[in-house]
Amino acid sequence: MSQKWIFFIILLFTLMRFKAQEINNKGRIGVNYGFGREFNNKDYTFTNRFYKVQLYYKLKETGSFQYEVLIQPEVNFGKHQLLNLYFVKPEVFNFEQKRIEYMRLKNVNEYVLNIGFLVRKPISKIFSCYALGSIGPMLADAETERMSKGFAFADVFAVGFTLDYKELQFDVRPSLRHVSNAGLGSSNAGYNSKNIEFGISCQL
Numbered sequence: 001m002s003q004k005w006i007f008f009i010i011l012l013f014t015l016m017r018f019k020a021q022e023i024n025n026k027g028r029i030g031v032n033y034g035f036g037r038e039f040n041n042k043d044y045t046f047t048n049r050f051y052k053v054q055l056y057y058k059l060k061e062t063g064s065f066q067y068e069v070l071i072q073p074e075v076n077f078g079k080h081q082l083l084n085l086y087f088v089k090p091e092v093f094n095f096e097q098k099r100i101e102y103m104r105l106k107n108v109n110e111y112v113l114n115i116g117f118l119v120r121k122p123i124s125k126i127f128s129c130y131a132l133g134s135i136g137p138m139l140a141d142a143e144t145e146r147m148s149k150g151f152a153f154a155d156v157f158a159v160g161f162t163l164d165y166k167e168l169q170f171d172v173r174p175s176l177r178h179v180s181n182a183g184l185g186s187s188n189a190g191y192n193s194k195n196i197e198f199g200i201s202c203q204l
Contacts, residue, residue, distance in 0.1 A: 026057055026058040027055070027056060027057050027058075027203070027204035028054070028055075028056040028169065028201045028202065028203055028204060029053075029054065029055055029056070029201060029202065029204055030053075030054040030056075030169070030171070030199050030200050030201025030202065031051065031052065031053055031054065031199060031200065031201075032051070032052040032054055032072075032171065032173070032197045032198065032199035033049075033050070033051055033052075033197060033198055033199070034049070034050050034052070034173070034175075034195050034196060034197025034198070035047075035048065035049040035050070035195065035196070035197075036048055036175075036177070036193045036194050036195030036196065037193060037194065038191060038192060038193050038194075039192055039193070039194060042083060042084055043082070043083055043084040043087050044080065044081060044082050044083055044084070044087075044144075044145075044146060045079075045080065045081045045083060046078060046079070046080050046108075046191050046193060047078065047079050048076055048077065048078040048079070048193060048195070049076075049077050050074055050075060050076040050077065050195075050197070051074065051075050052072045052073065052074045052197070052199075053072065053073045053074075054070060054071075054072055054199060054201055055070065055071040055072075056068050056069075056070050056118070056201065057069050057070075064121065065119055065120065065121055066119075066120040066121075066122070066128075067117075067118070067119055067120075068117075068118040068119075068120060069115070069116070069117060069118070070114075070115070070116040070117070070118050070132065070134065071113075071114075071115055071116075072112070072113070072114040072115070072116065072134060072136070073112070073113055074110075074111075074112040074113070074114060074138075074154075075109070075110070075111060075112075076109065076110040076111075076112060076138075077107070077109055078107070078108040078109065078110065078191075079105060079106070079107060079108070080105070080106055080108050080142075080144050080146075080191075081102075081103065081104065081105045081106070082099070082102035082103045082144070082145050083103075085099045085103060087145055088102060088145050098145065102144055102145045106142055106144070107142060108140055108141070108142045108144060109140070109141045109142070110138050110139065110140050110141075110152075110154070110179070111138060111139045111141075112136055112137070112138035112154050113136045113137060113138070114134040114135065114136035114154060114156060115134060115135065115136050116132050116133060116134025116135075116156070117132070117133055117134070118130050118131070118132045119131050119132075120162075125164075126163055126164045126165070127161070127162070127163060127164075128161075128162045128164075129159065129160065129161050129162075130159065130160045130161075130162070131157075131158070131159055131160075132156070132157070132158045132159070132160060132173070132175075133156070133157050133158075134155070134156045134158075135153060135154070135155045135156075136153065136154055137151065137152075137153060138151075138152050138153065138154045138179070139151060139152075140152055140179075143187070144187070145187060145189075146187060146189040146190060146191060147179065147180065147181060147187050147188065147189065147190055147191070148181060148184075148187045148188070150181075151181060151184060152179055152180060152181035152182075152184075152190075153179070153180060153181065153182055154177060154178075154179050155177070155178045155179075156175050156176070156177050156178075157175065157176050158173050158174065158175035158176070159173070159174060159175075160172065160173035160174075161173075167202050167203050168200060168201070168202055169200070169201045169202070170198075170199070170200055171197075171198065171199035171200070171201065172196070172197075172198055173196065173197045173198075173199065174194075174195070174196050175194075175195045175196070175197065176192070176193075176194055176195075177191075177192070177193045177194075177195055178190060178191070178192050179191045
């Protein structure tokens with residue numbers, strides 16, 4: 001079994017320990033699977049698929065809205081390829097070799113811990129919709145012309161729709177994602193992608 005799967009399974013079982021604790025019926029735990037790709041452009045391709053553990057905690061509920069925090073450990077498996085070789089400028093050290101390297105299709109794996117804030121609007125007893133914003137640190141295991149290997153940040157804005165069935169909640173979540181390293185690395189153009197994810201969670 002690869003290290004990335006071991007990492008994901010350990011995170012899942014660590015969070016599942018919360019199952020043994022009642023948090024005044026305010027907590028949920030679940031998993032999401034998603035996929036996406038870059039916005040259309042001439043410089044690069046980027047496709048991704050990802051798995052998340054979802055840990056929700058309800059902060060407050062009013063007559064019309066619910067407010068929740070969300071912790072999301074994530075493993076993201078991306079594929080990247082440079083299309084525009086002139087994106088790598090001649091002033092870059094060893095730029096000709098870099099162009100050859102970056103124009104090959106390569107895997108870019110990311111390990112992320114996002115923390116989000118969610119505002120939910122119940123539509124009926126079983127349906128709801130929500131808006132979610134999250135940000136968190138991540139580690140990328142490959143260098144590209146757009147981003148250095150190592151530490152970076154992932155920002156996500158999403159809307160979602162949920163259906164409750166007994167103790168389960170089913171979730172569909174379109175999202176926009178931006179990844180960059182805030183200037184901490186030599187390359188910081190980052191990636192912008194549109195994604196959709198599907199999830200299931202249960203009450204703690």
